[in-house]
Amino acid sequence: MTALERIMHIEDDPSIQEVARVALEVVGGFTVRSCDSGAAGVAAADSFAPQLVLLDVMMPGMDGPQTLTELRKLPIMEGIPVIFMTAKAQTQEVTAYRALGAAGVIIKPFDPMTLSEQVREIWEQQHA
């Protein structure tokens, strides 16, 4: 299995963006590119070439599902797992996100200490 190194995090809330970046970089040892909107994520995908994307669901402008659709149009994103992060924990929604092609869902609030482990577990499932 290729090791997971580059994660793109698309999130408009600066506090969450920061805490996730620190959690992923320091605890997980990943390289993180934070983008504060769906459009910024789509624009940065080519140059950053993420191996995995963490995507906030509810954002102004392009929301999570719309961003996912746009990302999927990019050749570089082929086969790249996208994980939704959302404060909504209802199972129906989670199932719906899965149907959209999400590799997993991480529920907010998350614990910065275990975020990397959660991400890694989903990564490993994808590559099992």
Next chain:
Amino acid sequence: MPDTPQLQTQLDAIEARFRQRLDDELDTLDALSAQLQQNPDALPNLRDRLHKLAGSAGTFGYVELGVLARDLEEQAQQQLEATCLDPQALIALTKAGAQLRPLLQRSEQREAQPQQLDAGSPDDDRHRRIGLLIEDAGLARQMAQTLDSFGYQVIPFATPAAVQAAPSLDALIIDTSPPGNRLLEHPVFQQAPGQLPPLLIISSLDTFSSRLQAVRAGAVGFFTKPVDLPLLERRLERDFSSQQGGPFRVLIVDDDTELTARYQLVLSNAGIRVDTVSDANLLLDKMHKFIPEVVLMDLNMPEYSGPELAQVIRLDDDWLRVPIVYLSAETNAERQMSALLKAGDDFITKPISDSTLLTTVYARAQRARMVSDALARDSLTGLLKHADIKEQLELEAERAKRSQAPVSVAMIDIDHFKNVNDSYGHACGDNVIRALSNMLRQRLRKVDRLGRYGGEEFVAVLPGCSSKDATQLLESIREAFNALQFSSGGQQFHCSFSAGISACEADAWADEELLERADRALYRAKQSGRNRLCRDDGVPD
């Protein structure tokens, strides 16, 4: 590899910035909700902001604030979806801002922090808050003293109403004597489960009806007068330890991967750790790696039947305790029976509702953990026994390997313990052992695992701790233990311990080796004069 102090500093800084923004955010929410009555167009904006707050507040430790924000967000969403606005609901939402701010203040008073990051320092459970609602002044005083000596923070209350007004407690002890006292009928004790801390009830009557009344009030423990205080303390400790030990681990054995994915989601959303096996050949291997507390098993798989696999699991003595629950479309009671007779403990019939699944698994897991806890703990100290601390070490080493985090092991041995027994008697020796085990338990963190390895020998497993952090932590405990004064038959004396510490921080993940290295380091500590720590971090001295 996590550099914990650095991480803590960074998270603190982000938290401080979040806290600053939070003030402004609550002002905005206040203003938005206030305009709502004149201007319902503010609703979507309010909903979005509440959503954001719901996601972020909990991450930064403002748990209640996050929960209320989520609740308000849902109310706002319902209004947005409704064809016409409900004036009552709108009025409730106009108060959103005003409701949120007091929760922020409450959280700040408590400095609630969900993250336990300070690997090198003792954690919060030294100060578990125990409320006492005890009229009998003598009993209250005695109880407060005992609990205080075990390191609990004791808070006396005069009335049930005062209990409700108090910030969250970890447990509440209520004296319901004299008989006929209607204390438990107070509205405070009629709340839904989860609203109150765990209750321990003291009664002067040991009758079925007094026990039933206690159960109906949601009690987790029942004691009759005169109260055996050490027993009560053990009960408290047991209750806290069943909340510890991390999330429950559930293994799903099913060849239907889509269904499995769905169960997995339902359970993991409730904070349960789930692993799955679809190929029965990998079952035993997975069991040993994951050490599940509950196994969910499909009854009919193409090549094997559920009961066959359950029997295979049960052939191994290690897995006699683990509950096996069948998931099945089988509604024929006879066939269900015959499956249960072979092996297995329960049935859930498909189609399974999320709540049935969750309740069954939760109840089974909780019970299983309680039973294995009771079996696994040493009767003198309440710590894990030899085999179980080794199992915990395996689990932690596995976790460390996965997350690339360090883990340390300390082997601790009381110095010249035989002399204590010979000079002061075995009862006194037991007191020394109990004192050290209590001190270790209180000063180590919630995530650490502690076991009694042999007579006067203890093992502590410290996940996320480098050998340097572990040494620092153990050093402070060594000093405190050495300062403790014991007395026996009018004579006073001090004890000390030596400890060996090993750690793996990068590549050497063999857990057996961790123990051996800690043991070797302990030997060196003993050789070089006792009452000291030695470290074996794989680097030659």
